[in-house]
Amino acid sequence: xxxxxxxxxxxxxxxxxxxxxxxxxxxxxxxxxxxxxxxxxxxxxxxxxxxxxxxxxxxxxxxxxxxxxxxxxxxxxxxxx
Amino acid sequence: xxxxxxxxxxxxxxxxxxxxxxxxxxxxxxxxxxxxxxxxxxxxxxxxxxxxxxxxxxxxxxxxxxxxxxxxxxxxxxxxxxxxxxxxxxxxxxxxxxxxxxxxxxxxxxxxxxxxxxxxxxxxxxxxxxxxxxxxxxxxxxxxxxxxxxxxxxxxxxxxxxxxxxxxxxxxxxxxxxxxxxxxxxxxxxxxxxxxxxxxxxxxxxxxxxxxxxxxxxxxxxxxxxxxxxxxxxxxxxxxxxxxxxxxxxxxxxxxxxxxxxxxxxxx
Numbered sequence: 001x002x003x004x005x006x007x008x009x010x011x012x013x014x015x016x017x018x019x020x021x022x023x024x025x026x027x028x029x030x031x032x033x034x035x036x037x038x039x040x041x042x043x044x045x046x047x048x049x050x051x052x053x054x055x056x057x058x059x060x061x062x063x064x065x066x067x068x069x070x071x072x073x074x075x076x077x078x079x080x081x
Numbered sequence: 082x083x084x085x086x087x088x089x090x091x092x093x094x095x096x097x098x099x100x101x102x103x104x105x106x107x108x109x110x111x112x113x114x115x116x117x118x119x120x121x122x123x124x125x126x127x128x129x130x131x132x133x134x135x136x137x138x139x140x141x142x143x144x145x146x147x148x149x150x151x152x153x154x155x156x157x158x159x160x161x162x163x164x165x166x167x168x169x170x171x172x173x174x175x176x177x178x179x180x181x182x183x184x185x186x187x188x189x190x191x192x193x194x195x196x197x198x199x200x201x202x203x204x205x206x207x208x209x210x211x212x213x214x215x216x217x218x219x220x221x222x223x224x225x226x227x228x229x230x231x232x233x234x235x236x237x238x239x240x241x242x243x244x245x246x247x248x249x250x251x252x253x254x255x256x257x258x259x260x261x262x263x264x265x266x267x268x269x270x271x272x273x274x275x276x277x278x279x280x281x282x283x284x285x286x287x288x289x290x291x292x293x294x295x296x297x298x299x300x301x302x303x304x305x306x307x308x309x310x311x312x313x314x315x316x317x318x319x320x321x322x323x324x325x326x327x328x329x330x331x332x333x334x335x336x337x338x339x340x341x342x343x344x345x346x347x348x349x
Contacts, residue, residue, distance in 0.1 A: 013287045062284050072102050073125055073277050076217070 003047060010054045011035055017061050027061075089146035090247050090269075092134045093207045094170065095194055096127040098154050098161040099218040108321050115218075115319065123161045126213025128168075128282040129275040134211050135169035136280060137245060144247035147171050147205060153193055153310075155180045159298065166293035167285035173298040178310060184219065185310040191227035196306035198232065207270065208250070214239055214274040225274035235267040239276040245269075 011031070018027035038050045100106065101120040109116050123131075131150065138145040150165040151174040152158045162173040176193055178185065185193070198207045215222035229236035237243075241262060242255035250269040255262050257276045285293070303310050331337045341347075 009287070016287055016290070017284075065284065066281050069102060069125055070277070070281070073217075076102075077277060 006051065007035070010051065010058075014054065014058060014061075017058065017065075020065060021061070089205075090137075090141070090144055090208045090245065091146050091201070091205045092137065092148045092209045092211060093194075093198065093201070094127070094130050094134050094148065094150045094165065095190075095210070095212045095224070096131065096150055096152050096161055096165050097124045097213070097216045097218075098122070098152060098158040099124040099216050102217055108319050112318050112320060113316065121157070121161075123164050124213050124216045124218075125282075126215060126217070126275055126277070127165075128213075129277070129279050130211040130213050130273075131165045131168050131170060132280050132282040133240075133243060133273075133275060135283075137243070138169070141245065141247055149174065149201075149207075151176065151194070151197055153185055153190055154178060155182075162298055163290070163293050164285060166296045166298075167290040168283060169289075170296075172296060174301060175298055176301045176303065176306065178303060182310065183312050186312050186314060187221045187223035187227055188313065189308060189310045190224050191231055193303065193306055193308045193310075194224075194228050195231045196308055197301075200306070209245065209252070209269060210234075210272045211243075212272070212274055214276055225272050229272040232270070232272070234270045234272055236272045236274075237265055237267055238274045240273050241276050241278045243273055243279070 014031050018031055021027035041047050041050060098121050101122040102125055104119045107116045134148045148170040149172050150162055150170045152162050153176040156177060159175055162175055166173055174197060201207050212225050225238060226236060237254035237256060239257040240254045241257050245252045251266060252271055253266050255264050331340060
């Protein structure tokens with residue numbers, strides 16, 4: 001896929017994910033800064049590494065959300081009751 | 082009756098829009114209910130139900146003909162339907178009630194769902210209803226059982242594992258019960274209510290969220306279904322639980338022992 005399109009798609013996806021993040025963490029600000037930092041990248045290997053980083057952050061954030069929800073439910077509705 | 086070559090499953094998943102699990106619940110000053118001007122999302126148990134329906138399709142492939150989600154709620158509940166559509170449902174029904182109306186009670190909801198299922202019968206019918214065991218806002222945990230009772234269908238509540246045999250029209254469900262689990266075999270049509278350990282709901286991806294905007298949502302009213310959502314219960318007062326009294330630090334073991342004795346604890 002075109003690198004530009006791919007990075008925009010990743011940014012949008014992460015941005016939407018960030019909506020549910022704790023506002024104190026400033027997910028959107030960090031996301032923007034990281035993307036701005038990498039805007040000048042030209043080496044394909046480096047760009048690919050940045051994409052991998054994005055995917056990694058996406059997976060971790062998703063895992064964080066599902067764990068957060070599961071833990072909350074587990075606490076509120078313990079299995080023994 | 083002529084047996085059809087392929088038996089196809091139609092799944093109905095009722096979902097509820099509830100106050101988000103992460104929100105701190107506050108009682109309103111009039112003590113008539115909780116503050117509803119906060120973030121809402123789909124009831125987590127219903128998310129598990131939607132996920133299970135989608136996973137059934139992934140497992141059984143074409144045997145699952147349709148996954149339909151239905152919600153009863155104010156106009157904003159359509160967001161919840163879109164979430165469910167983004168997770169993989171095909172179409173949706175929104176039974177709209179006015180913003181100011183009191184929340185419908187389990188019996189009303191079960192009657193509405195029965196009306197919807199009877200309406201569906203003219204088309205493809207419904208073979209399987211998968212719903213959350215309870216909603217995290219009122220914690221009634223009655224709708225699934227009431228629906229099964231009204232329809233005269235089998236029910237498999239608190240499911241922690243669901244296996245459906247589409248050809249034989251049976252399902253084997255593992256249920257969470259006190260002190261263990263129970264495996265039951267049921268004939269379809271069936272009402273399944275989901276427990277927490279059934280699966281981990283997926284997070285809808287952005288392309289799927291976009292696609293969900295084009296999926297059909299049918300709007301109905303209570304009058305069209307011939308049901309009445311007037312509450313049969315009257316809420317007298319809603320209050321917050323007593324606040325927790327904080328603990329204290331002790332300097333030494335002797336002090337701790339003294340305090341424990343004071344509180345009525347003794348060795349053995």
